[in-house]
Structure formats: structure tokens, C-alpha cells
Amino acid sequence: MTQIMEGSHAVAEAVRLSKPGVISAYPITPQTHIVERLAEMVADGLLEADYITVESEFSALSACLGASATGVRVYSATTSQGLALMFEVCFNAAGMRLPLVMTIANRALSAPLSIWNDHQDSISLRDSGWLQLYAQDCQEAHDLHYIAYRVAEDHSVLLPAMVCFDGFVLTHTYEPVDIPGQEEVDAFLPAFSPYQRLDARDPISFGMYATPDYYMEFRYEMERAMQRAKGVLKECGKEFGERFGRDYSDLVESYRLEDADTALVAMGSLCGTVKDAIDEMRGEGKKVGLLNLRVFRPFPFEDVKKALSGVSRVAILDKNVSIGSKGAVGLEMRDTLYGTGIEILDCIAGLGGRDIRKRDVRRIVGLAEAGGGDIFYGLREEVL
Amino acid sequence: MTLSVGCTARPGKSRENRTGAWRTFKPNFKHDKCTKCGICALICPESAVHENQDGFYDADYNYCKGCGLCAEECPAEDIEMTREEK
Numbered sequence: 414m415t416q417i418m419e420g421s422h423a424v425a426e427a428v429r430l431s432k433p434g435v436i437s438a439y440p441i442t443p444q445t446h447i448v449e450r451l452a453e454m455v456a457d458g459l460l461e462a463d464y465i466t467v468e469s470e471f472s473a474l475s476a477c478l479g480a481s482a483t484g485v486r487v488y489s490a491t492t493s494q495g496l497a498l499m500f501e502v503c504f505n506a507a508g509m510r511l512p513l514v515m516t517i518a519n520r521a522l523s524a525p526l527s528i529w530n531d532h533q534d535s536i537s538l539r540d541s542g543w544l545q546l547y548a549q550d551c552q553e554a555h556d557l558h559y560i561a562y563r564v565a566e567d568h569s570v571l572l573p574a575m576v577c578f579d580g581f582v583l584t585h586t587y588e589p590v591d592i593p594g595q596e597e598v599d600a601f602l603p604a605f606s607p608y609q610r611l612d613a614r615d616p617i618s619f620g621m622y623a624t625p626d627y628y629m630e631f632r633y634e635m636e637r638a639m640q641r642a643k644g645v646l647k648e649c650g651k652e653f654g655e656r657f658g659r660d661y662s663d664l665v666e667s668y669r670l671e672d673a674d675t676a677l678v679a680m681g682s683l684c685g686t687v688k689d690a691i692d693e694m695r696g697e698g699k700k701v702g703l704l705n706l707r708v709f710r711p712f713p714f715e716d717v718k719k720a721l722s723g724v725s726r727v728a729i730l731d732k733n734v735s736i737g738s739k740g741a742v743g744l745e746m747r748d749t750l751y752g753t754g755i756e757i758l759d760c761i762a763g764l765g766g767r768d769i770r771k772r773d774v775r776r777i778v779g780l781a782e783a784g785g786g787d788i789f790y791g792l793r794e795e796v797l
Numbered sequence: 798m799t800l801s802v803g804c805t806a807r808p809g810k811s812r813e814n815r816t817g818a819w820r821t822f823k824p825n826f827k828h829d830k831c832t833k834c835g836i837c838a839l840i841c842p843e844s845a846v847h848e849n850q851d852g853f854y855d856a857d858y859n860y861c862k863g864c865g866l867c868a869e870e871c872p873a874e875d876i877e878m879t880r881e882e883k
Contacts (some may be wrong), residue, residue: 496850508803508804509803509804509805510802510803544840571802571803608802608803609802609803609805616807616808617805617806617807618805619804619805620803620804621805621806621810622804623802623804627800630800631800632804633803634800733852749827
């Protein structure tokens with residue numbers, strides 16, 4: 414049934430319908446409304462889960478990790494500083510191959526303190542072994558949770574997953590969201606079937622040490638699982654489309670790229686603005702299109718290369734920066750497109766909640782056509 | 798050995814993992830001035846020192862890492878650490 418609801422509540426509904434047995438989270442802006450709503454659902458008896466209250470994000474994810482090891486579906490949500498505090502646990506959960514699902518309400522990292530949106534928080538954990546999916550609207554934020562659970566828990570993957578959606582821009586925005594019924598969700602997402610679990614009658618330990626003779630092979634197995642996740646994501650995305658009418662069988666979304674000369678590359682809610690700008694420019698005869706990276710980990714090298722095979726230049730909107738280098742998306746794109754001759758412009762843009770408007774997208778297309786070098790786009794030179 | 802998913806381990810791995818290979822210095826229990834006080838067995842961090850049938854003490858070299866605490870603490874100075882050539 415389609416309802417008008419806040420993005421955070423759309424996510425909470427997806428979590429309720431996914432039936433996690435344990436939820437542990439620590440409230441932090443702009444994630445708060447998700448976990449507040451879940452706490453209400455548990456208190457009201459709408460969701461049969463243990464809601465473990467903790468004193469920090471480190472403890473929240475640790476509680477989820479331990480619960481997952483006992484063989485139960487778990488959920489957490491955080492953002493920014495909270496995710497930074499989870500850093501160690503993130504790597505452990507992935508290495509222990511525990512299929513946690515966590516929502517990231519994307520927000521800038523301190524300092525300076527900012528509660529506004531960019532992608533620095535989740536991007537900074539791109540090496541942690543978690544799948545990373547980026548939603549462009551509230552409906553996608555809702556849908557991607559079911560897919561995240563399915564893929565993470567698949568025994569050929571067994572890696573945790575982050576569903577990332579933009580803080581405030583989506584978390585606090587009301588949109589129509591189609592909420593499926595419990596039976597439909599159950600048919601797509603069956604009860605969690607753990608690969609292995611803690612059991613006092615048949616004891617095992619998770620995440621034991623590995624000497625230099627074995628460590629690399631453990632990491633390589635994670636990489637292989639991440640590569641297998643691409644196929645599982647496509648299969649589950651296709652099945653989701655067949656069941657619910659919204660297809661996620663592609664790891665990337667191509668918008669008006671068929672005959673495009675210039676491709677914009679973006680992630681998350683920004684894609685909506687970019688599409689509007691593209692429609693305007695198309696009306697003026699400019700051949701532009703968008704590549705929306707819905708999946709950032711595993712990085713869909715082959716899919717990106719295929720989608721961009723016809724373009725002459727690419728302009729990347731990077732809502733993050735690796736200080737001392739470039740934007741994370743830009744670096745991946747340069748690797749993917751190396752040797753193709755496609756020109757690349759990497760724009761660091763929209764950090765700390767700076768709006769990226771249609772006119773900015775148009776200017777960035779102009780910059781790409783002019784062949785300029787990588788930039789921080791839209792800097793206020795007067796304050797520098 | 799094949800890798801376990803999630804680096805899991807079942808009980809008994811400490812027994813399988815013969816840490817004696819880490820040893821550089823080996824304790825020799827001389828049973829000469831030994832008073833059978835048992836401090837060597839008590840102090841051993843690996844519980845690798847055991848009483849033998851005659852009431853003297855010996856190390857289990859499969860697990861003794863050669864830390865030398867037994868020799869250091871022996872009141873009779875009857876345990877000698879010698880470099881082990883491999």
C-alpha cells in the first residue's frame with residue numbers, strides 16, 4: 414500500500430517487515446527517527462525483536478555482531494561520528510562473515526562539526542568488507558533493505574551490508590512509499606538461515622587469529638565473496654522486480670545514456686536533481702546522461718564500463734574527498750575507464766550539506782566539455 | 798588445512814598448534830640440585846611443565862615456548878637455558 418511517509422519511517426517499516434530478532438543502535442542525527450520508530454514498534458508489540466539499548470555506537474554494533482553469531486537476523490543504523498566509532502567492529506563483522514545489515518543516514522564527518530549530508534562517512538569504510546548500496550529516494554531506501562538482507566545472508570556471500578541514504582535529504586523527507594505486505598516480504602526474504610552459529614553444545618569461536626601463513630588467504634576469500642555478491646545482487650534485484658514491480662537487477666542505473674556524449678556519475682539523492690538537469694539539457698539538444706552507482710561495494714567495474722562505452726567524457730560528482738588524493742568515486746572511475754580514452758573530470762561537490770542544484774549540474778557539464786582538471790566545485794573564493 | 802568461513806575454530810586448537818616451534822632457548826631440567834618444590838610447574842605460563850613418575854619436573858617441548866621463567870624462578874638454580882639450534 415502506498416503511503417506518504419518520512420524516509421526514516423520508510424526504512425523502519427522495511428526493517429519491521431524483515432523481522433530482525435535483535436536490534437541495537439545508538440541515536441544520532443540524522444539517523445534518530447529510524448531507531449526511534451523501531452523502538453516504538455518493539456514497545457507496541459508490532460515487532461518481536463530484542464531492542465538492546467547501549468551507551469555508544471561501538472557497543473551497538475558489537476551487540477549486533479554477537480547476536481548475529483548466535484544465528485539471529487540483526488539490524489543497526491548510524492551515521493557520521495557513530496559510524497566512525499564503529500570502525501573496528503565493522504572490520505570484525507566482515508572478517509567473521511556475519512551478515513549484519515545497517516542503515517547509514519549519510520552525514521559529513523567532524524571537524525568542523527556538521528550534521529548535514531555528504532558521503533564521507535560510509536565512503537571512509539569502503540575497505541571494510543561491507544557491501545554498500547546507495548538509495549536515490551525513500552522508496553529505494555525501503556526496498557534496498559530487503560535486497561541487502563537477501564544478499565548478505567546468501568551462503569555464497571556472507572558479508573555485512575550497509576544501505577546508505579542521504580541524511581535529511583531523504584531521512585527527513587516525506588515521499589509516497591509503497592509498503593508491501595508481510596506475506597509478500599516473507600516470500601522474498603525467508604527466515605535467516607545461518608551458515609554457522611554459536612552453540613554451547615557444539616562450540617566454535619569466531620574471528621580467531623591467523624598467522625602470516627593464512628591471513629592473506631582469509632582476505633582473498635572475502636574478496637571472492639564480494640565478487641560473487643555481484644551476481645547475487647543482480648539475481649535478487651531481478652526477483653524483487655518480478656515480485657514488487659521495481660527492478661534492481663542492474664548494479665548501476667543508466668539514465669538517457671544511450672547516445673550521450675557526456676555522462677554524469679553520481680550516487681544517492683543527487684541523482685534526482687541530475688536527472689532533472691539532464692531533461693532540461695536534453696530539451697536544448699545537449700547529449701547528456703547519468704550513471705547512478707547504486708552499488709559502490711562491490712564496485713561494478715564491468716557494468717560501469719559497459720554503460721559508459723559510448724560516451725566521450727565523464728563528469729563525476731563526488732560527495733566525499735580522500736584528503737591528499739581525489740574523490741573516491743573519481744578514483745574508481747579512473748581505474749575502470751583506464752585506456753578507453755574517455756575524458757574524466759572529478760568534482761568534489763556538496764560536502765557538508767552544500768546544495769548541488771540543477772544549475773550546478775549544468776555548469777559541471779560545461780566544465781567537462783571545456784576539458785578542465787579535477788576541482789572542488791563551487792568553492793566560495795571570498796572566504797579562502 | 799582449508800580455511801574456515803569467518804576464521805572460526807573448534808575447541809582443541811591450542812593442543813593442535815604446537816607452539817614449541819617458537820622456542821629459541823630450551824630449559825634443561827637437570828634433576829641435580831632439584832628439591833621437587835614444583836615452582837617451575839606453577840610459574841609456567843603455558844602449563845607445559847609437569848611432574849614425572851620420580852617426582853621431578855620436565856617440560857613438554859611440544860608446547861614449551863622457551864620463555865625461561867622456570868629457570869629464572871628455580872630456587873635451586875637447577876634449570877639451565879641453552880640456545881636451541883634448529
